[in-house]
Amino acid sequence: MTKSITLTLKVWRQQDPQSRGRLETYEARDISTDMSFLEMLDVVNEQLTLEGREPIAFDHDCREGICGTCGAVVNGRPHGPEKGTTLCQLHMRHFSDGDTIVIEPWRARAFALIKDLAVDRGALDRLIRAGGYISANTGGAPDGNNILVPQETAELAMDAAACIGCGACVAACPNASAMLFVGAKVSHLALLPQGHPEAAARATAMVREMDRLGFGNCGNERECEAECPKEIKITNIARLNREFLKARFFSSVR
Amino acid sequence: MNWFVQTVTSSVGKKAMMAITGLGFCLFLAAHLAGNLTIYGGRQAFNAYADHLHSLEPLVKVAEFGLLFFAAVHVITGLVLFYQNFAARPSRYAVTSSAGGRSIGSRTMPYTGIFLLGFVLYHLLNFHFVDKTGTTIYDIVSGAFENPATVAVYVCAMIVAAIHVSHGFWSAFQTLGANHPKYMPLIRGVGLVFSLLVGLGFGLLPVYLLAVS
Ligand code: HEM
Ligand code: SF4
Ligand code: FES
Numbered sequence: 001m002t003k004s005i006t007l008t009l010k011v012w013r014q015q016d017p018q019s020r021g022r023l024e025t026y027e028a029r030d031i032s033t034d035m036s037f038l039e040m041l042d043v044v045n046e047q048l049t050l051e052g053r054e055p056i057a058f059d060h061d062c063r064e065g066i067c068g069t070c071g072a073v074v075n076g077r078p079h080g081p082e083k084g085t086t087l088c089q090l091h092m093r094h095f096s097d098g099d100t101i102v103i104e105p106w107r108a109r110a111f112a113l114i115k116d117l118a119v120d121r122g123a124l125d126r127l128i129r130a131g132g133y134i135s136a137n138t139g140g141a142p143d144g145n146n147i148l149v150p151q152e153t154a155e156l157a158m159d160a161a162a163c164i165g166c167g168a169c170v171a172a173c174p175n176a177s178a179m180l181f182v183g184a185k186v187s188h189l190a191l192l193p194q195g196h197p198e199a200a201a202r203a204t205a206m207v208r209e210m211d212r213l214g215f216g217n218c219g220n221e222r223e224c225e226a227e228c229p230k231e232i233k234i235t236n237i238a239r240l241n242r243e244f245l246k247a248r249f250f251s252s253v254r
Numbered sequence: 255m256n257w258f259v260q261t262v263t264s265s266v267g268k269k270a271m272m273a274i275t276g277l278g279f280c281l282f283l284a285a286h287l288a289g290n291l292t293i294y295g296g297r298q299a300f301n302a303y304a305d306h307l308h309s310l311e312p313l314v315k316v317a318e319f320g321l322l323f324f325a326a327v328h329v330i331t332g333l334v335l336f337y338q339n340f341a342a343r344p345s346r347y348a349v350t351s352s353a354g355g356r357s358i359g360s361r362t363m364p365y366t367g368i369f370l371l372g373f374v375l376y377h378l379l380n381f382h383f384v385d386k387t388g389t390t391i392y393d394i395v396s397g398a399f400e401n402p403a404t405v406a407v408y409v410c411a412m413i414v415a416a417i418h419v420s421h422g423f424w425s426a427f428q429t430l431g432a433n434h435p436k437y438m439p440l441i442r443g444v445g446l447v448f449s450l451l452v453g454l455g456f457g458l459l460p461v462y463l464l465a466v467s
Contacts, residue, residue, distance in 0.1 A: 107346065215342060216341075235433050235435070241270070244264075
């Protein structure tokens with residue numbers, strides 16, 4: 001049944017990367033429990049706009065949990081407290097009347113803050129550019145099922161490919177490491193025959209780029225796995241470690 | 255840069271060095287514990303074990319230098335990782351909350367590690383770099399543990415070691431890429447049992463010596 005709740009929000013407000021940010025307190029009145037978290041923020045922003053104040057900047061796009069654009073840390077939990085849920089798919093029925101909610105942006109050196117809750121996740125794109133692809137010659141389309149992939153392998157690759165690049169793993173990691181994201185990309189391609197030719201170069205280049213971008217080192221804390229909205233497993237990080245060590249010691253890639 | 259240097263200084267390479275040296279320490283702890291259990295056999299048994307160990311002198315020297323090298327790698331790499339991980343998040347969260355991934359062990363790795371470094375130095379000064387003429391190692395050890403304060407320090411240190419290893423053991427396997435759906439539960443279980451053995455096995459020895467003194 002639809003209810004209305006009123007919440008106290010403490011939202012990170014920061015004008016630009018240079019200025020100092022701080023938590024500002026707002027009241028979110030008469031929020032329908034059927035709303036999503038982002039719709040709740042829309043209501044607050046409309047109110048702020050009517051009052052002539054600056055609305056809260058936050059990223060969003062599909063609002064159906066598939067694009068990876070949204071995301072904020074809610075009471076210390078990236079994408080909020082629900083398991084396997086993006087912020088846009090988090091519903092207000094998981095909160096109670098009178099709750100105080102602290103909303104902060106992803107915090108990592110590699111994710112520069114743009115404004116308020118919006119951060120620059122271009123580092124994840126640079127990681128993909130470093131090796132998160134396969135090179136394919138164009139020409140006549142090959143026949144379907146020309147290259148056989150066992151069902152189990154296809155499933156593992158699909159599980160890894162479910163990553164939407166939201167960056168919650170980095171935000172959740174006590175060390176701000178991007179190993180779950182890179183592990184998902186390296187695994188997805190290393191598992192499939194099409195990814196094999198470039199596997200050694202890919203693992204090497206992606207780890208190098210990850211280090212260059214200033215992400216932290218994985219400590220196997222497993223917070224990423226617990227917070228990932230697509231429930232990507234840390235077995236993908238183990239596969240990345242394997243692929244990297246194999247590439248460094250047993251391939252000719254320098 | 256040379257490919258090897260580039261590999262071991264990468265994030266995954268540094269973690270692999272932590273894992274290999276850490277697992278090396280685990281092997282050492284197992285052997286050290288097995289030897290020390292002869293204390294329960296009394297003065298004769300423990301001294302006989304120590305004499306036997308020192309009759310293998312060249313091998314013991316090789317092992318000591320190996321451990322020293324491993325310790326240097328583990329400590330220096332550990333401190334570099336600690337600094338880098340701290341620097342990777344320049345602005346901290348106002349609210350932090352765990353989703354259930356972290357454990358006491360994983361949360362405290364650098365701190366338990368630094369504590370262990372201090373303890374190992376203290377331990378070596380107590381029992382390794384001491385004048386052993388006209389006495390036996392059993393007398394030095396049992397003499398030291400007549401002091402309840404020393405016993406307390408050792409018991410604390412062994413609890414800390416158990417906490418460090420409770421995360422370190424399985425984590426080292428994951429770092430080296432050995433996460434397999436069939437074997438990971440076993441590795442995690444062995445890690446917990448091993449950390450309990452380290453905590454209880456080493457921790458009860460000083461208490462026993464204090465009790466019989
Ligand atoms: C008896 C002594 C010790 C044992 C048995 C031991 C064992 C281990 C093991 C098995 C790991 C896991 C490696 C991995 O996650 O891949 C580890 C990690 C670690 N150790 Fe030790 N260690 C010992 C002493 C120390 C000391 C003296 C320090 C001092 C700085 C230290 C600092 C660390 C740190 C910071 C990590 C975490 C690295 C990371 O996950 O980023 N350890 N240790
Ligand atoms: S691994 Fe999960 S948390 Fe990390 S970017 Fe991909 S979907 Fe987001
Ligand atoms: S807005 Fe697309 S996943 Fe949330």
